[in-house]
């Protein structure tokens with residue numbers, strides 16, 4: 247009988263589920279939409295139904311399911327499997343996801359934060375294979391961070407470690423959603439990035455973006471700024487230079503603290519290749535201790551949209 251785990255990736259828009267083998271391959275998958283009106287009760291019903299369907303599929307495939315792994319957003323008590331808060335589902339507060347599902351399915355359930363789960367997926371099956379110490383970042387509206395030390399996810403005593411998006415790099419900087427000022431997220435998070443581009447364009451700076459936005463009615467996104475930079479637009483190239491340098495500054499600090507072997511960058515912003523990677527690496531080399539910066543490689547995440555399901559399943563392989 248082949249050993250598999252059932253991975254569940256709870257996201258803001260949808261929930262993805264998959265049967266994952268010990269090599270990180272998804273054998274069968276399904277998904278449903280996380281609609282606001284579902285509410286906690288109906289959400290659980292849908293989750294239960296989807297898990298049951300995959301468990302039936304596992305029996306047809308002659309697989310042994312070792313347990314259910316779940317990646318969910320926000321702060322999570324990993325030991326008790328508590329998901330404290332989930333903005334898209336009303337009534338979600340302080341939900342003991344682990345014990346509820348263990349009671350229903352009579353099997354092991356592991357729950358962790360989605361950024362940690364992504365880090366684990368990359369460590370075991372993606373761009374972090376072969377190393378023991380790794381930092382993984384998902385660059386989106388927010389910045390999710392995962393930290394692997396000596397081959398294990400590092401959570402800290404209150405499970406709030408690796409909030410790398412909230413490392414302060416400018417103490418007099420913009421106010422961040424977390425309440426602090428000048429966090430790396432206020433420079434690199436997509437909403438802040440777009441806000442800053444808009445502000446500079448309004449102040450009269452020259453860019454091909456002005457023409458593009460006027461003529462086509464296109465929306466200003468990081469992708470559009472990347473396209474303009476590749477067109478040779480110096481304003482857009484400078485935006486990416488600065489954004490990469492801010493991220494590089496934060497990473498230089500982390501490299502000095504943790505001396506990781508690899509840094510894995512994923513999410514929308516990381517899709518822009520050298521535009522972001524070059525200034526990140528340049529700044530990192532300049533600002534971190536030479537001995538630590540020479541031994542770290544900065545690479546792009548390899549698993550893309552599947553990282554959540556694969557990493558959630560890997561929570562079971564970690565501890566079995």
Ligand SMILES: [Zn+2]
Pocket residue numbers: 411412422423424425426427429431
């Ligand atoms: Zn913050």
